[in-house]
Amino acid sequence: MRATFMYGAGDVRVENVPDSVVKLPTDALVRVTASCICGSDLWPYGSLSPADGPARMGHEFIGVVEDTGSQVTTVKRGDLVVAPFAISDNTCAFCREGLHTSCAHPQAGFWDGEPEEGGQAEAVRVPLADGTLVKLPVAPDSALIPSLLTLSDVFGTGYHAAVAAGVNERTRVTVIGDGAVGLLAVLSARRLGAEQIILMGRHPARTGLGREFGATDVVSARGEEGIAQVRELTGGHGTHAVLEAVGTMSAYEQALGIVRPGGVISRVGVPQYEEAPIGFGSLFRHNLRLAGGPAPVRAYIEELMPDILDGTLEPGKVFDATTDLDGVPAGYQDMADRKSLKVLIQP
Amino acid sequence: MRATFMYGAGDVRVENVPDSVVKLPTDALVRVTASCICGSDLWPYGSLSPADGPARMGHEFIGVVEDTGSQVTTVKRGDLVVAPFAISDNTCAFCREGLHTSCAHPQAGFWDGEPEEGGQAEAVRVPLADGTLVKLPVAPDSALIPSLLTLSDVFGTGYHAAVAAGVNERTRVTVIGDGAVGLLAVLSARRLGAEQIILMGRHPARTGLGREFGATDVVSARGEEGIAQVRELTGGHGTHAVLEAVGTMSAYEQALGIVRPGGVISRVGVPQYEEAPIGFGSLFRHNLRLAGGPAPVRAYIEELMPDILDGTLEPGKVFDATTDLDGVPAGYQDMADRKSLKVLIQP
Structure with missing residues (x-):
């Protein structure tokens, strides 16, 4: 499969990598249907030292569940899901308070804690799938996908x-x-x-x-x-x-x-x-x-999704460009140049 | 009358000064019956440069109203009153929100904005008397005075x-x-x-x-x-x-x-x-x-006073020493040495 790496400032490449697979009973494998580039990706794009790279990129995505570990119960093969930018179990004391970005589970954290996974890719192994993923009640080609994708980070963060x-x-x-x-x-x-x-x-x-x-x-x-x-x-x-x-x-x-x-x-x-x-x-x-602080976007998905589904809000209007994986390096540059506000990726 | 000055670090003196008098129609003159030394007075006591002194000291006091300007309506001669450590009109937008320490009135502010007045003295001219002063329903020799005095700063601050x-x-x-x-x-x-x-x-x-x-x-x-x-x-x-x-x-x-x-x-x-x-x-x-931030203690006086009057709370227990004005310099040193927790002054 193909995935995006940042090798250093201004140096983003899309490369072939081993297919992501389910490893733990709490994992799900998600085939990415929509992803994007984050404003926060522009900080390392401006400053990353090659000594600190290459880094697997992407922490916002929607996709179809392709496989699940034996303990996963809330999503199943074929479900369309959105993944927040933080992995969480959705059951610990902090998650119950709506502070999923401080989830106490040992596997919880940001995607950069999963150096072999990233959303700007064809597929992602999602840890703690029951806590992290939220099922979407639409088809992968719904016109609502750009707005629903913002639930993974940018809308929840705002x-x-x-x-x-x-x-x-x-x-x-x-x-x-x-x-x-x-x-x-x-x-x-x-x-x-x-x-x-x-x-x-x-x-x-x-x-x-x-x-x-x-x-x-x-x-x-x-x-x-x-x-x-x-x-x-x-x-x-x-x-x-x-x-x-x-x-x-x-x-x-x-x-x-x-x-x-x-x-x-x-x-x-x-x-x-x-x-x-x-x-x-x-x-x-x-x-x-x-x-x-880092937004506990998982806590806001259920609250915000109805406004998107019924058309009240269209946060997806922040996407002003769309590309496939080949166009991701140019997408970074366009966002850094402020030519694009936010780039949607269809792998 | 006599009043307390800090000339520099470790140098506090009680001196004779011209009697405070009502100057503006919104002023009240208060004869101090109880005052105290604040923990915040210890910062300059440890560091004040003689070039920045002498500074008139004291911003917490109870006293009897002796005179009022022509526009003062909420307190009258003979009333026992407590003065918060910030002067405020109690009517501006910020005061109405309970943020008296950000009162928008041009005369509002802390006592160090009144270089010729201070609570560690025999009397004080209080600007914006209607907004600043709160009447106390006890006698000047009540056993509740130490606790009521804490409403001027230290209890409201906590x-x-x-x-x-x-x-x-x-x-x-x-x-x-x-x-x-x-x-x-x-x-x-x-x-x-x-x-x-x-x-x-x-x-x-x-x-x-x-x-x-x-x-x-x-x-x-x-x-x-x-x-x-x-x-x-x-x-x-x-x-x-x-x-x-x-x-x-x-x-x-x-x-x-x-x-x-x-x-x-x-x-x-x-x-x-x-x-x-x-x-x-x-x-x-x-x-x-x-x-x-600086506590809007004026906002809390009405809320906290009943608990003191009925004996539920005894915040006055923080006073572990009492002195007259002559003993004020030693009181500063005792507080700096942590021999005294908080010194009450009976001028």
Whole structure:
């Protein structure tokens, strides 16, 4: 079978590998029918040292169950399933609290903990299949597949940003970042009833989709000028919630500038810094809160799927390009160049 | 009249100053009957440069209203009142949300914004008297005065730590620090129903009072050993809430080590660092949250006072020494030496 590897920054290759097979009684083998490239894949695409490669790529996919281990009971051969970007047992104390990304099972974790598997491939061995996979009630060629695929990561991640920030009908929200996560954070804030949603982004096609998803205002300026414009839109005080969907220190500093006293900065994605200001001169003085983390998307699938199935929400609009496996390396480059917002892969 | 000044580290003096008087129509003049030294006063006591002094000291007091400006309506001459450590109008959007420490009124702020006033004195001009002062239904010599005085800062601050952490009946809590704020954070967590309250502190008399206030466990070890002991007490996972009542980087790092995935570190007092780890390797990976700030104690006075008046709670037990104004300099030194937990002043 064929699978995607990253050998180093800017160096993605699709190669032949041994077929994935069921190894443990809790595994399922899934033949991938739809996958995609994640914004988080762009961090190593910009910086991976060849000494740290090659890395098997892909952590978002939909596919058909082809085989199951003897203990798997919730999915069976022929089922169409979606896989979250984190493997979990869905039964431990953390999963029961909806924090599947902190699942206590020894086999739980992110896909990079499975160096011989990845979603940007023809097939994947899925550990803890009962906990991880969720059956989809549509056919593999349904027009809903792009939207359902977003349940594996990008929609759940945007939704987590809004949930972790406690967004509700009384909340003014700023979303920093017009990438796919940022746009779906807008859609999520709208779904949760936010009264004002300011999208900070400068790519017109993307901010246009952001308005379609529910942004009430768009601010294209960054830094001090962007902060001033958000404050002007909010009576001088900033917004209760800032959903930070970029991951850089400058985005964090921008968040500090526009969050309202008593408000919350909610971070998703993969922050590219470890230390940051949180003392009296930044977070502390006005009781600003910090929330967020890797999204427990498994916890949101049942909640969000009905809105996709009945057509209420179309998060799949973030996909603006489709390719087969051969086109994956070019897809990475197009996303890095911001020519493509998010690339869907049909292996 | 006499008032307390800090001239530099270790140098506190009580001096004669011009009598405080009402200046603005919204002011009240309060004759102080009970005041105290705050743990936060010990930070400058350890580090104040003489070039930055002298500073008028004291931000917690009870007293009798002696005069009022023409616009003051909620208190009158002869009333016994308590003053929170922040001046606020109690009517702006932030005050209505219970965030009095971010009051939008131009005269609002901390007492260090009033360089000619301070609570460790015979009298204080109180700005925004209607918003700031709260009438007490007892006499100045009531046995309840020490407990009622804690409403001006230390009890409200401990309570804020627990409230900001969302402590409830299903919460396991660790309190870091056996100072007066830490001990009253224990009392607050108990009041909010926490099922387990681990107090980290090594001063036997203080941890004894912590047990009386509701601590279910005491851990005297610090650092890695302390973290290991808390984990042992909590099935390996740490506690949902960590109330950080010390303010040092080592206390923050200790908090990171004992907070449960998905849990919250709630900080009160005055953090002595600005930058700290909050990235994937610390807060982010397990969706840890950060909360807290200067406590809006004004918001909690009406809620907490009944429990003091009916004898349910005795937060005044944190006072283990009493002095007149002459004894204030020695009181600072005793608190710095950890000989006294908290010193009450009867001017």
